[in-house]
Amino acid sequence: MxxxxxxxxxxxxxxxxxxxxxxxxxxxxxxxxxxxxxxxxxxxxxxxxxxxxxxxxxxxxxxxxxxxxxxxxxxxxxxxxxxxxxxxxxxxxxxxxxxxxxxxxxxxxIVEVTAEATRRRGITRAAVLGTRFTAQDGLFDGALAARGIEPVLPGAADQRLIDHIIYDELCRGTVSDRAAVAFAGLRKRLRGEGADGLILACTELGLLLPPAEHLSPAVVDTVxxxxxxxxxxxxxxxxxxxxxxx
Known part of the structure; x- marks a missing residue:
């Protein structure tokens, strides 16, 4: 070369x-x-x-x-x-x-390439999982809406859980079974509320997913x-x- x-x-x-x-x-x-x-x-x-x-x-x-x-x-x-x-x-x-x-x-x-990947996978209601700054400030909202995708945000209690997992565990190099179980429950609830896709809008959250779920086209890992x-x-x-x- x-x-x-x-x-x-x-x-x-x-x-x-x-x-x-x-x-x-x-x-x-x-x-x-x-x-x-x-x-x-x-x-x-x-x-x-x-x-x-x-x-x-x-x-x-x-x-x-x-x-x-x-x-x-x-x-x-x-x-x-x-x-x-x-x-x-x-x-x-x-x-x-x-x-x-x-x-x-x-x-x-990262926002633009993630929104485009979400569109290409046919997702129409995407749960956006990240820090409260990412979720509440609508970091992804405009890019998703421009592609006809509705962002679904976790409730206040779930957002506190996500922030705890990110800031107090994952960012410090800790990947605990307790966090993995709690995060799995959150994903299940959001799917039950009508989300047909999940955006892992924090670069550490993929560490919590089992390999089989990570490979699902309904899961968009921003990393x-x-x-x-x-x-x-x-x-x-x-x-x-x-x-x-x-």
Whole structure:
């Protein structure tokens, strides 16, 4: 492979949290390896935030400060030779505008690729499961509605459960049986309320799903479809946005 044919370099804003960044790194390398064969792996630069700093700003409602953190990371990725940038966190796409302003690299947007994947799978009422900032602030609502998909949000008690699992367990590297059972009950309730699909709108939530359910077309894991889009963008080189994932 000549230098001109090399995949473009993926710039990943990670550390939000580190367990999900591990998932991204593995999946990006597996995706490139599957596409190119042999011993190929991803060309990727990671800027890993200290998640405590990000979390503190989230919980305090300091989104301007949170955006400044990611903007600084995006500039570092650009300086390190990245050809595109991705935010490895659903909630932090709330400050995607700050990242776009900070550098000229194309942003591969998790919200847009997830909404498109949801449409392609024929889902019409999608339960959006993520932090309260993702759910209550309607991060996915516009992208889903533009594709004729109705977002279904968990109730207050269920949202508190999701936040506890994300912030107090998954983001700290803990995957407990108790959390897995509670999350399974939540998914069952939402299906019973008419959701015909689930969006795992937090990059750690996939850690709780059994493999068989993870493979279901009715479950849209934002990490999975985001990685597919990043691999596609890398293989297409430096000039275009990725095709939407299937």
């Amino acid at each position: 000549s230098p001109a044919d090399e995949p473009a370099v993926i710039g990943l804003l990670g550390g939000m949290s580190w367990p999900s960044t591990l998932t991204y790194y593995r999946a990006l390398n597996e995706g490139i390896g599957k596409a190119l064969g042999g011993s190929h792996s991803a060309r990727v630069v990671i800027w890993s935030q200290d998640y405590a700093e990000v979390e503190r700003r989230q919980l305090a409602g300091d989104w301007e400060g949170a955006g400044a953190l990611l903007a600084a990371g995006a500039r570092r990725l650009a300086a390190a030779g990245a050809d595109m940038v991705a935010i490895a966190c659903n909630t932090m796409h709330r400050v995607s505008g700050a990242v776009r302003t900070a550098c000229e690299l194309p942003l591969i947007d 999975e479809v985001h990685v597919q889009a990043l691999v596609a963008a890398s293989l297409r080189g430096r000039t275009g946005a990725p095709a939407g994932p299937s």
